Amino acid sequence: MTVGTALLRARLDEAMVARGAWPERSPWLREAVAALPREEFAPDRLWRWDGRAYVPVDRRADPDGWARELYGEQDAAAVTQVTGGLPSSSLSAQGVVVDMLDSLLLEPGHRVWDIGTGQGWNAALAAWRAGPGRVVSTEVDAGLAAFARGRLAAAGLRVAVVVADATATVPDVPVDRLIATYAVERVPWSWVAAVRPGGRLVVPWGRLGHVALDVGDDHRQASGWVQGLAQFMADRTAGPVPAGGHAGYAAVRGTGAPETKRVVERDLAPLADDWDLRFALRVAVPEAAVVTGTDEDGVSAWVHDADRSWAALSAVGDGTVTMYQAGPRRIGDELMAAWAQWEGLGRPGPYDYGMTVRPDGQFVWLHDPVDGPRWPAAGAEAAGGPAR
Template identity: 55%
Template sequence: MSPDGWAAVVYPGPYDATVTQVEGGVPMSSLSCEAIVADMLDSLLLDPGHRVLELGTGAGRNAALVAARTGPGLVTSVEVGEGLAELARERIKAARADVAVVVADGAKGWPAGAPYDRVISTYAVERIPWAWVEQTRPGGRIVTPWGRLGHVALTVAEDGRSATGWVQGLAQFMPSRETGGPVRDFQEVRSETSAAHEHLFDRDLALLAGGHLLFALRVALPDVMVTTVRDADGLNAWLHDGDASWATLCSQGDGRTVAFQGGSRRLVDEVERVWDLWVAAGSPSLYDFRMTVEPGCQTVWCRDRSAASWWAADDGAGAH
């Protein structure tokens, strides 16, 4: 295949990601779509001379882009797999970029090079590792994908005891290898439990397919996966908790939507509760959500933390 042919396969479009490593049938590494790469680097606010820690070297392209902005010898990239790290070193060298690629657990950062002016993760985490905050100088910036839906930019406080910032955009990212995703997919969960409840769902599913309500659901119900699909009858949604509960919202083609749910949880009821809270709060956009990371605690809140009507805190034992 010609170089142009390979480029068309690897970079099919600005909004398309490319899987670069598969193990046991599971994608383990990828090239993020160009639009997201640009958005995250823009959120990082890089300047020449910044010392940068990248978590998740992958193919090495993002690290090379960072080095092109900061200057040589200022970027350290951490990769968990030796094989992938070696391939990245070869590619980075071929691109004549000066990046140190080290093999380590990204959740622990790389203390030998701290403090850093900027920290960027190329994979999604559920909880921001405190090591990242500790290894960033006061006033420094951390940009990372969070959860399954978006990325956040955090600024470390002057006393170094917290980092606070806001949601920057909506996109899906490869999860960290430690957290991964739900053990069981929708079909597995659905196959074990029949529908025990059925009722009309009198809400606009188009809102559920949009990013803002979906992000609010992610905050309030972090273990619930929501997938929207369209067929000849209209928009539908599949929900499951990766364990034993599921739900479907099925368009009937006549303007009606029917909800089915099974398992120990009533996922449609939970979604409706959060939906009502979201509407009561003025239907906030995903950009209204903020995050504060402190030792042993991560809080996601909307607009005003002190007066938040609903938010999620993770003290290490899970979201509440």
């Protein structure tokens, strides 16, 4: 029996209603998604993880499977391109797309810069709201750009799709709104400069969530709060992404022996499932990649900085762990100190954090951009001083 995209699309709509995921302040989004259904921007081949590798799901050979990849869950992206065995482009999860466009506070007539065209669906939804000729979209992959142009034209939308690196090329005129669909470790100041004073940017940061930044009237900074949590594709122009999981840890550790060993009196279970903690650690020690595993002794963790420093925290079975470390920095000690700091700050959640971007640096802050604790963004000193 063929399920069909229409039924699955209706079920996804109902699931979003049940969860309250259609934002009240942006009722236009539900209308736009209905008018521009996701399948109109999906290629005929999608990719599914089978537990070992990404395998193709073709629309003609497996129409039901293809439809389920698109509409199975509101929080699941549909992988549209695989390069070197890893996803390199996707149709972002419908719930995430809606959440980010809601955060953009988009109004008719706004001029919009959409960064990372992909298949063109995000640009299409923005154009539905902003109006004809009000959206310019940048895509570094010429093949994806051509695909998106075709789908946008078929939908009757006038969107300019430009093949370019968005970190080096900006629109000719200032925009009112900027939205990126891939994650950056640092928000380029050129993006802020491209947005008029009083405008807004919505940008995925650190592959964990997205922030909404309001550009100051003096155009000297952009600042705002974390808006949502999700994992995003990485910036292709930033170079290859270090291997994840145990492979990434093994590549950094190599065959070297530990340089230090000590007992840590802490149960590591929250590292596996407490996303408030994981987000806080990502803020405080942005270079730390953390992998966890569980056996009869409890949760163990393996940490590295994608360079030369690593730590192995091995559960003993009595609520403590033995930590082994090596490398130029003690990445495990840094992680434990950040964990203790988070507890001392009252265990804040992701929505208690925000970000400020200035020409000379950027930082993440807690509760208040002026008086709250702050941490420098990855790879840069914070404007206004180090973490405090």
